[in-house]
Amino acid sequence: EAGVVQSPRYKIIEKKQPVAFWCNPISGHNTLYWYRQNLGQGPELLIRYENEEAVDDSQLPKDRFSAERLKGVDSTLKIQPAELGDSAVYLCASSPGGGPTDTQYFGPGTRLTVL
Amino acid sequence: GDSVTQMEGPVTLSEEAFLTINCTYTATGYPSLFWYVQYPGEGLQLLLKATKADDKGSNKGFEATYRKETTSFHLEKGSVQVSDSAVYFCALSVTSGTYKYIFGTGTRLKVLA
Numbered sequence: 001e002a003g004v005v006q007s008p009r010y011k012i013i014e015k016k017q018p019v020a021f022w023c024n025p026i027s028g029h030n031t032l033y034w035y036r037q038n039l040g041q042g043p044e045l046l047i048r049y050e051n052e053e054a055v056d057d058s059q060l061p062k063d064r065f066s067a068e069r070l071k072g073v074d075s076t077l078k079i080q081p082a083e084l085g086d087s088a089v090y091l092c093a094s095s096p097g098g099g100p101t102d103t104q105y106f107g108p109g110t111r112l113t114v115l
Numbered sequence: 116g117d118s119v120t121q122m123e124g125p126v127t128l129s130e131e132a133f134l135t136i137n138c139t140y141t142a143t144g145y146p147s148l149f150w151y152v153q154y155p156g157e158g159l160q161l162l163l164k165a166t167k168a169d170d171k172g173s174n175k176g177f178e179a180t181y182r183k184e185t186t187s188f189h190l191e192k193g194s195v196q197v198s199d200s201a202v203y204f205c206a207l208s209v210t211s212g213t214y215k216y217i218f219g220t221g222t223r224l225k226v227l228a
Contacts, residue, residue, distance in 0.1 A: 045215075
């Protein structure tokens with residue numbers, strides 16, 4: 001079974017530039033999560049999708065971050081414009097359902113460096 | 116608010132030593148508790164979980180018991196191996212009005228041969 005796929009694995013951009021991250025979840029997983037992990041910290045949930053609907057985006061900085069999940073499968077997370085403080089690893093995860101006991105399956109992450 | 120606190124690392128042990136990584140939590144409602152592991156160069160993966168009080172999760176020789184009275188979920192292993200070297204994250208999930216999935220800051224374990 002293929003795992004969660006993310007691309008790119010690494011991205012270096014200048015501040016004020018836009019950037020996008022892509023995620024393909026495990027086939028059949030209805031729930032998709034985006035996390036941000038700062039250096040030396042645990043992941044912080046940014047947004048959660050149930051199929052194509054964003055059901056929890058309370059931690060997403062909406063002034064510069066946006067996300068979409070077309071057709072309830074792949075998802076894209078965008079930052080525009082990027083700031084120095086956005087440097088982090090962006091993780092995508094998926095789970096079969098969205099319940100609190102469900103196991104989340106994580107991708108390898110995209111490491112973003114903003115110069 | 117809801118939170119997870121785990122012991123700071125790094126933790127350095129010799130092979131075959133006993134491991135304990137402490138994790139305590141604060142949560143409204145009835146959380147589920149998880150330990151995730153991140154091996155070098157890899158993504159996070161679930162190690163074990165417990166969904167109600169007194170449950171014991173176990174996997175690969177690791178164990179953790181959901182202690183509601185002490186709000187703890189300490190990770191233990193009787194005899195660590197070099198291959199256990201990784202970063203370990205304690206996490207909780209709870210749905211009380213809104214869905215929350217909260218990770219601790221991680222504890223790096225280094226096992227020496």
